[in-house]
Amino acid sequence: MTHPRYTRLLDSLPATVPFVGPEVIERTTGQPFSARLGANENIFGPSPKALEALRQADAEIWKYPDSASHDLKTLIAAQNGVGYDNVVIGEGVDGLLGYLARMMIEPGDTVVTSDGAYPTFNYHVAGFGGVLHKVPFKDDHEDLDALIARAAEVDAKLLYLSNPDNPMGTYLPGATITAALDRLPEGCLMILDEAYIELAPAVARAEIAIEDPRVIRMRSMSKAYGLAGARVGYALGAAPLIKNFDKIRNHFGMNRSAQHAALAALQDAEWLAHIQSQVTHARARLGQIAQDNGLTPIPSATNFVTMDCCQDGAYAAKVVQELGTRGIFARMPGVAPLNRCIRISCGPDAALDLFAAALPQALKAAL
Structure with missing residues (x-):
């Protein structure tokens, strides 16, 4: 029977992708996320002018x-x-x-x-x-x-x-x-x-x-x-x-x-300035949430805050898992010693409220 003749390089590669998306996790667990804070997306949304241009196009x-x-x-x-x-x-x-x-x-x-x-x-x-x-x-x-x-x-x-x-x-x-x-x-x-x-x-x-x-x-x-x-x-x-x-x-x-x-x-320079302001606010709030729960926020120049859990990678992975069971999509760095941390995207206060409520429970359950 005939079959595709793949390259030797392809045959040597693992069957993997760089990221497992939140939709994949939701389908696997059968549980939708209530706060999508793991993909470093701009949850505040694009410029209304961009959305209008999109609709017209x-x-x-x-x-x-x-x-x-x-x-x-x-x-x-x-x-x-x-x-x-x-x-x-x-x-x-x-x-x-x-x-x-x-x-x-x-x-x-x-x-x-x-x-x-x-x-x-x-x-x-x-x-x-x-x-x-x-x-x-x-x-x-x-x-x-x-x-x-x-x-x-x-x-x-x-x-x-x-x-x-x-x-x-x-x-x-x-x-x-x-x-x-x-x-x-x-x-x-x-x-x-x-x-x-x-x-x-x-x-x-x-x-x-x-x-x-x-x-x-x-x-x-x-x-x-x-x-x-x-x-x-x-x-x-x-x-x-x-x-x-x-x-x-x-x-x-x-x-x-x-x-x-x-x-x-x-x-739309005005909207960009608005987003920069929102991200600055969210970074400060995430930093405070981290400190309130005994974690150390790493100063961020991005639209996420990485939080040092002050333990090992196994513990941080458990925290991410426990956040997921509580409807919070989060991620963590993949290698030691960075994997002592969890990483949380900036977002509106409503999303950060959900994270603030779930984090102490997740940290306790991860012990």
């Missing part, structure tokens, strides 16, 4: 999207003070990371990242046969010096750094990143994932010349702009690097209505 959903995302690229270029050819649009940062891995990684090529950093990047690297080298976080921050040193040791093609980072919510000053570029090994491209940058203090922004061939910056419309379900992200980089995306990207991968929603969202 839906009437023409029969059309293919603009394969060049011309209007969106033009606006992003103008807002960032770069050229049109310095911007590529993709299906979220996840999609762009996948395209970049396809462009750069052949079987056996080496890549450096932090142990516990964003797992979707690792998933894409493994999918193209890359070899991952990981360095631990240092004092709950990504250790840029160690990342660069390891990249030199293994002749890494890519170095992944998120700023602010997920899962701890911490950041490095932008000036630190800029100064470190001169120590980046020859032929190594830094991926600077800035998915949360709109929610971070100004000092976190790195001033890097757009045509610097050593860096590509990833930005997301899922966090501050509240369009996680629309899957819109963009990358900023040197024109020759950006041009190469056109060789391999899915030219009709962008949803047409999502393009219009993103365009409207980026132009």
